[in-house]
Amino acid sequence: MNSVKKALILFVAGGGAYYLIELMFRGYSHGSMFLVGGLCFLLVGLLNEQLSFDMPLKWQMLLGSLLITVVELISGLIVNSWLGLNVWDYSSLPFNLWGQISLLFTILWIPLSGGAILLDDYLRYRWFGEERPHYRF
Template sequence: MKIKYQIEKYMILFAIGGMAYFLLEVLVRGYSHYSMFLCGGACFLCCGLLNENMKIKMSFISQMVLSALIITALEFITGLIVNIWLKMDIWDYSQLPYNFMGQICLLYSIFWFLVSSVAIVLDDFLRYKIFNEEKPHYKIF
């Protein structure tokens, strides 16, 4: 029963994170793609797991830095699959400075750092309110 509960919990968190990512992209760009739902769900799960089941709680800023790195890495992997391998041309950052293969760039990594603060708090809130997990406590540094 516990495994089934965990699977359901992670499916709910994945769906919420995927939808939030998709809607954020629609808000910023005016459109999105279903692959961004999948990437966003994976990002939300990975970032949410950073401070779970750890004996030493990570600072909020550390979570934001690691989250930005995770999101950037998952965006790169998604870009390699959908843009390069499948040739779907969902996005291309080639015109932006400090880009890598047109799939990721420094500007968006900084953006992910800022957005991750909302994702971290949302994940903790959902875990507390919906799944009756520990009430979130933060140390900034």
């Protein structure tokens, strides 16, 4: 299977999963969150692909959290500030930057990125016949 098709499938899986997570926890979501979630899922999933399974899972999760935070900042500046859609606002939270990212959410992204890493590895293994996942703890 070509890499573009595989990336598109993983993007849709990740975007859909994140959209559902938002519905479960917030009761609503926005279409832009499907796009942001899909992009984050692809980027976090690439950690194993680029850095190998030899990197301890906790460090992959921390890097994943930082990747998600960067994507959240950039997409927040576009979606919330530039386009004025006001999808989220962290202004009331401590340690926020322009209301787009917050230290609290960066910490919450750590376990979320762990789930994304495991799901990405599982999907790559089951759907695309890639290497069986294994982790260092």
